[in-house]
Amino acid sequence: MQQESPLSESGSTPQDAQYENAASKITRKSHRKSRAGCTNCKMRRIKCDELKPHCTNCERRQVQCSFASERSKSDRAIYNTRADVSELDLSQIELTYHWTTTTSRSLSAWWSGAAVWQSLLHDIALGHTHVLHLMFALTALQLASCRADRRKYYITLADRHYEAALSNVTHAMANIDKDNSDAVLVSVQLICFVNWAKGPREGEYLAFGTQGRSDWLIMFRGVRTTSEASKQHTSKDVSDARVPQSRPLSSLCEPTGWESQLTELHEHVFAISAPTEKREDTRALDILRECFTSRYHGEDSEYHVVFAWLYKMSDNFLDRMQQHDPIPLIIFAHFVVLMQEMEQFWYMKDWTKHCMSGIHDALGKEHRPWIKWPMAKIGWIPP
Known part of the structure; x- marks a missing residue:
């Protein structure tokens, strides 16, 4: 009588079957359920391998995969971002650089005072655009004074920034509080500088005018009014900018x-x-x-x-x-x-x-x- 092989199915014992079931459970691969499949696979209720820009199922069936349209939207967003970044306002970059390196240093006779203007205004201007516009206006006027070939361009640029600042300064002066007092005080000082920098004008003599009250004097008196109104709110740094440490003249x-x-x-x-x-x-x-x-x-x-x-x-x-x-x-x-x-x-x-x-x-x-x-x-x- 032929002896059955111990490996044959007919020769397996109940104990062997238990071992096989246990081994099957141990070796079975686990898988992660995902809801990130493409739209077509979700509609057909089949597993999507989520390959991009086309999953395998859509590629095999030669249909448009939703992953491809998502890629297109992303590409457009990246393109638009690049377009925005490329459209830099070079004039503002130039004015910012010149303010930091030159104009701010001209607002004081001594290094300590100039350093305060240089650092203080950047801190304030980033939160108050009217201060930034006035910085740009003054800087453009300085560039106009030393670059004769582009004088008209810089004067136009200065006028544009000055006009952009005025309405906001007027509103801020009428509503001084602890959040804007530093910015208002610096603004009225810069307005005085801008009016000086525009140069002498017929009928304008700072303390008086022959064609009505001096525009500069009105702005200068605004410094006093603003100082008194914002005294309880103004920070020490702004006070230091207004009255920087110095020394007597020779x-x-x-x-x-x-x-x-x-x-x-x-x-x-x-x-x-x-x-x-x-x-x-x-x-x-x-x-x-x-x-x-x-x-x-x-x-x-x-x-x-x-x-x-x-x-x-x-x-x-x-x-x-x-x-x-x-x-x-x-x-x-x-x-x-x-x-x-x-x-x-x-x-x-x-x-x-x-x-x-x-x-x-x-x-x-x-x-x-x-x-x-x-x-x-x-x-x-x-x-």
Whole structure:
């Protein structure tokens, strides 16, 4: 009788069957269920291998796979992103670079003050576009002053950024709070710089105008109004930018004879001022003397020291100057001597003699002898 093989099916035992079932469970491959198949495979309820851009089932059946359309959308998105990136505003890149390397450094006589302008405005401008526009406007004007072949282009660019900033600044000034006070204060200062940088204009003499009130003075007085309104909100960094650390000017810069001249002028003003204006006029001279002293003998010679005189003048005093009252005009002529040192800055070029000419023309002949000293100190001779 032929013996059956122990490996044959007929020769297997119940115990062998148990071993085979256990081995089958151990060796069976597990698989991950996925819901990411293509649309066609989902509709046919068959397994999709999820190959892209065409799964195997769609490729075999020669039908459009949904993965292919998804790839097309992705390609279009990438193309659009590349198009946006390629459309850079090169003028703004140029202005940002020039602001950082040059313009910001021209807003202070000393390195410490320039460094504050350089870093502070970037921090503020990124959150307040009107500050950024004013930075660009001022920078474009500086480029216009040193690149004659493209002067018209840069002036147009400056005007565009300046106009873009004004409406937002006006709104912000009317709604000062802790979130925008730093930006508003820096903005009104930059507006003053921009108006200087536009250069002297007929009828505009900073403290007064012959065709209505001085536009620059309105902006400058806005600095005081904004400072007072935002005092409780303004950060220390912005205060430091407004009043940076500095040092006194060299004695070589000091105009000779200013102390005796102001003393003599004080006596003259006290003698001819109307009783109702005497106190106001002598106060204006006292503050002017303080400005001269701070400028040449104090610890600070920054531009804000020079313009502290205008900053502190009463509205009535400035109104009288606008009306060509001789006493305010004569005192202003002596203030112009302080301004001359600021012509080291590109944005103050030609303003000193321009203002003196406006004062001379506004004064009657009987009062012009009192501005001979300031005229001589700045080297201006009437035409």
